[in-house]
Amino acid sequence: MDMPSPVRVRLAPSPTGPIHAGTLHTGLFNWLYARSLGGTFVLRLEDTDQERSRPEWEEVIYQEMRWLGLDWDEGPDIGGNYGPYRQMERLDTYRDSARRLLEAGHAYYCYCTPEELEAERQEAQKKGVVYQYSRKCRNLTAEDRRRREDEGRKPVIRFRVPDGEKVVFDDLIRGLIETPTDSIGDFIIVRSNGIPIYNFAVVIDDVTMKITHVIRGEGHISNTPQQLLIYQALGLEPPRLGHIGHILGKDRAKLSKRNGDAYVGDYRERGYLPEALLNFMALLGWTPEDGQEFLTKEEMIRQFKLDRVTRAPSVFDPDKLDWMNGNYIRNLSLDELARRSLPFLQKQGLMTDALQPADWDRMVKIMATVQERIRTLAEVPGMTEFFFRDELTIDPDAAKLLTEQSRAWLGQVRDRLAVVEVFDAVQTEAACRAFVEENGLKAKAVFQPIRVAVTGRTVSPPLFESMALLGREKTLRRLDSVR
RNA sequence: GGCGCCAUGGUCUAGAGGCCUAGGACACCACCCUUUCAAGGUGGUAACACGGGUUCGAAUCCCGUUGGCGCUACCA
Secondary structure, three states: OOOOOOOEEEEOOOOOOOOEHHHHHHHHHHHHHHHHHOOEEEEOEOOOOOOOOOHHHHHHHHHHHHHHOOOOOEEOOOEOOOOOOEHHHOHHHHHHHHHHHHHOOOEEEEOOOHHHHHHHHHHHHHHOOOOOOOOOOOOOOHHHHHHHHHOOOOOEEEEOOOOOOEEEEEEOOOEEEEEEHHHOOOOEEEOOOOOEOHHHHHHHHHHHOOOOEEEEEHHHHHHHHHHHHHHHHHOOOOOEEEEEOOEEOOOOOEOOOOOOOOEHHHHHHOOOOHHHHHHHHHOOOEOOOOOOOOOOHHHHHHHOOHHHEOOOOEEOOHHHHHHHHHHHHHOOOHHHHHHHHHHHHHHOOOOOOOOOHHHHHHHHHHHHHHOOOOOOHHHHHHHHHHHHOOOOOOOHHHHOOOOHHHHHHHHHHHHHHHOOOOOOHHHHHHHHHHHHHHOOOOHHHHHHHHHHHHHOOOOOOOHHHHHHHHOHHHHHHHHHHOO
């Protein structure tokens, strides 16, 4: 038996909305890292933004994570030895650490109001100077403080940033990164309402949860010096830090609703398979040693190495996701494809919950006609609609093919189909081809009108398979109805 | 503006000084297959941002420039 790995990583989303593609990306990398090393994957909720955090988003986060198959070992819902796992339930812990910083002189109370701070900023702006907090409250006497308290002011707690130093850390995937402390102002660690600010809470959480490796988006690189300063002031050993590249939209800006789709739930609703989405996401900023493009989760885990993670941000290419999803769909068994398509058909009212075994059999056969033509499950209803509806609405453009001439042909084809012995793809095709040949026509000239009459469209699954599945009665009725 | 990160075709990337006439994949184009659309097959267009170094030799190392992005909040 191997010793359990001491590696502990975490994903710390904010329950302020549906889970974002970027969150999925860092979550996946953390998960892969933990799973590849037999470590622990912790889920923590950063809900200190009381304005935007909503409890209902929590459940959405769990659902999406489960849909993707990213399981966690500790979290708000399942507990663990280092809880609680919601920041708002950890206020006491932050308070203790804040007190220690205050007592050691690494932090101080600041009574400046948001308005006063805004005025400072305006002033700096006007002078064209770089703004940094004025440090006005850095050396307040007990008397000063009491006077402000009497005015009813509620203080924030600020970190006292040392002058003329350098904060250095060795990024797991970028190497040495150093920042002069002079470029950092005295930042707030606890709000006037007593709730900590992200940069402070994250340090306390990572330490108390014994997180060993922090893998997060590159946006956090510039937060790191502040966090390191806090570790230092508290005399704590920081975890190893690694920053992965962001995922960008087509316009090279951060992925959002404007430039592509942002939420995991959107992908599910648009018919992407979780395994395809995961595979695609894994290849954004990482390549396995052997360069393989299609990987199961197990293969990703086996091959995942932090030193093969790239530094540059990457643009999310929806076309490639579509291609990959199409590949995954083609590799599904027909039964599985039917099972996964069902919700999409139900949503369009094409199928009901109450499925008879016979319906299922037919459903599976229908799947066979579309499997290699779709890239997402959301395309299933549109492509198979004609199988399910009694009344067929013919696409206006397609209807143009129903000329007087082609209608005449359809009538004759209809009569031939009426007497076919077995109404299967082979015999219906033979009957139609016989008609074409005997009359010296082009197959396409006759088949397309038939397709329009039977499916309502110029583009459809294979014609004769479709007719066979539709059955003689319905097929003939459709041919009749366009005459 | 300050600080920081990044930089190979349109996109994801391989490449860790000579194996590079820069490889693969998506997309795109052409052809083949074909009753439509796909799928599949074959072929093709297309990149080391720029400028200096270092070196016998640089996509790979160093510096600068340019560009993109991030932080600079009582958001995370």
